[in-house]
Amino acid sequence: MSVVKINAITVPPDKQERFEERFRGRAGAVEQTPGFEWFELLRPTEGTDQYLVYTRWSSEEAYEAWQSSQDFDRAHDGGGDTLAPAAAHSAHLWSYQVLESAGPRANQENQV
Numbered sequence: 114m115s116v117v118k119i120n121a122i123t124v125p126p127d128k129q130e131r132f133e134e135r136f137r138g139r140a141g142a143v144e145q146t147p148g149f150e151w152f153e154l155l156r157p158t159e160g161t162d163q164y165l166v167y168t169r170w171s172s173e174e175a176y177e178a179w180q181s182s183q184d185f186d187r188a189h190d191g192g193g194d195t196l197a198p199a200a201a202h203s204a205h206l207w208s209y210q211v212l213e214s215a216g217p218r219a220n221q222e223n224q225v
């Protein structure tokens with residue numbers, strides 16, 4: 114069963130541009146990690162300063178292996194205080210199991 118790990122990070126408005134820039138220059142190592150299935154950076158559009166870093170993994174173990182790996186550390190070091198998107202206490206990790214999922218049906222692609 115796949116698991117979803119969402120890092121919810123509050124980023125004050127004056128740091129959002131820099132935060133997004135950092136993700137544009139992200140390591141890209143996660144894509145090559147065993148068990149990795151999906152990543153999305155979600156920008157809030159109303160009512161909150163909370164960005165969501167959505168990741169999906171084939172198992173809890175796959176996520177934990179990445180989280181304790183050098184790739185994770187490398188993806189998160191550098192920058193220092195001036196580049197830090199927000200205080201550490203403003204990030205929360207949410208964990209879910211994927212019970213159901215769906216995408217568009219392939220045979221409807223060309224229908225109007």
Ligand code: HEM
Pocket residue numbers: 118119120122132135136138139140141142143144152166167168188189190192198199201204206
């Ligand atoms: C205080 C906690 C965290 C903060 C402030 C944070 C912030 C960031 C930032 C700014 C980046 C862009 C790269 C950089 O400039 O460093 C990044 C990369 C990333 N973060 Fe986090 N992060 C945190 C923890 C986590 C956790 C727990 C997850 C698990 C879902 C996660 C998932 C990712 C992923 C998937 C990337 C891209 C890595 C890659 O491209 O290989 N982050 N994070």
